[in-house]
Amino acid sequence: MSTRRSADRCLLILLDGLGDRAYPALGDRTPLQAAHTPNLDVFAQGGSCGLLHAARPGIALPSENAHFALFGYQKQEFPGRGLFEALGAGLDIRPGDIAFLVHFSEAEVREQTLFLKKHRPKTTKEEAKTFIKAIASYTWNARNGTGGNSTGNTEDIFVDYLPTKGLDGILRLRGKGISRQVTDTSPPQHDHPLLMALPYREAENLPAAQRTAEALNSYIAWSHATLSQHPLNQKRQEKKQEPVNVLVTQRPGTPGQIQPFAERWGMQGASLSSGLMYWGLASYLGMRVEKVKDTDDPGQDLAERLGLATSLGKEYEFIHVHTKAPDAAAHTKNPDRKVAAIESLDKGIGRMLPELLDGRTVVIITADHSTPSAGPQIHSGEPVPIAVAGPGIRRDLVSGFDEVQCAPGALGWVQGRDLMPMVLNFLDRAKLIGLMDTPDDQPYWPGKRTPFRL
Helix, strand or coil, X not given: CCCCCCCCEEEEEEECCEECCCEHHHCCECHHHHCCCHHHHHHHHCCEEEEEECCCCCCCCCHHHHHHHHCCCCHHHCCCHHHHHHHHCCCCCCCCCEEEEEEEEEEEEECCEEEEEEECCCCCHHHHHHHHHHCCEEEEECCCCEEECCCCCCCCEEEEEEEEECCEEEEEEEXXXXXXXXXXXXXXXXXXXXXXXXXXXXXXXXXXXXXXXXXXXXXXXXXXXXXXXXXXXXXXXXXXXXXXXXXXXXXXXXXXXXXXXXXXXXXXXXXXXXXXHHHHHHHHCCCEEEECCCCCCHHHHHHHHHHHHHHHCCCCCEEEEEECHHHHHHCCCCHHHHHHHHHHHHHHXXXXXXXXXXCCEEEEEECCCECCCCCCCCCEXXXXXXXXXXXXXXXXXCCCCCCCCCCCCCCEEEEXXXXXXXXXXXXXXXXXXXXXXXCCCCCECCCCCCCCCC
């Protein structure tokens, strides 16, 4: 009689932005199809495959929303990317604060309208510090709707620019009665007008959203005037350099109440990643955060992260290992660069594959979203391949790992909300529906049970 030992842990290898579209230059194949990936193909042959979308087909997701869904959280629980970036940078963000993503840009005035010319003009570190200092703090006076010094009014809104990296930062709004339900001010394309901050349609009658939009617009107008008159910009123009004269904002976030990952899924979670957003997201969910750095060798980076993940497997049952390499390559809008990044990652996976498939680990390889290597789209809505291998995992007939070959696999169509229940099932931890071993109807077993005592 054969027996099978349950797996102890799950390793989620997430190749950010891996999915793509087909290009004539690649023989009408995607970069993943065109890349030489013998190790990913062998992995796919040893388990079950399918296609995954963290939401639904056609929806172009950013990484933060996709990760949030894949970790088993719902749209209405999402606190906003600005919060994740702020937490990842270790900034002081308190309940009630609003954290906007913000960065410096170049703008041109035409008929009293600001037109975006360039995001993040090139500056030295000292120039960046000088510009940040000039617009670092601002108070919006609630009584007269203008900026200036604090009036002592308890309804004043305090605006602070908190730098994170280069010309990027977090714009923190603090005060009574503010809301993150306001629109972006950053246009998606160059040579388009900057956008007024406005309340969301569903919040247009909410005073908090109206006040937040007014305060944000006032700050942006003030910062533009301040930067335009700054002596450093005058020197830059004398040198024929682009002015750094406006700030643009997007993706506000605010702290909220969230059920920790370990409590929701009954597993201790860890995340190995580079980048403020991923650190902040994992921290927000109560996962262990391992901060790693990217080099010019993404394959070696990934191999080192996988090595660290194997050492964490004794303490953590769910380990997220992330690489930004495919997404970063796709954003250069050069499919060949994405092919090269994928091939490098395949080599990194190959170095660690025997250790990963140790008979005690369920390994999942997938992506958060598709990132086109050409065209105007930032991300796109096509699904991504997913493959799972480990103890007890069915083996299908898929012979290669890409967006097309994985489609007829045994996993079929996977949505973001499906992933964590699938993980529990693979680890023999999925509770039979209807059983109640605790007052909370959690999806895993065993729960925090109360023994019967005489």
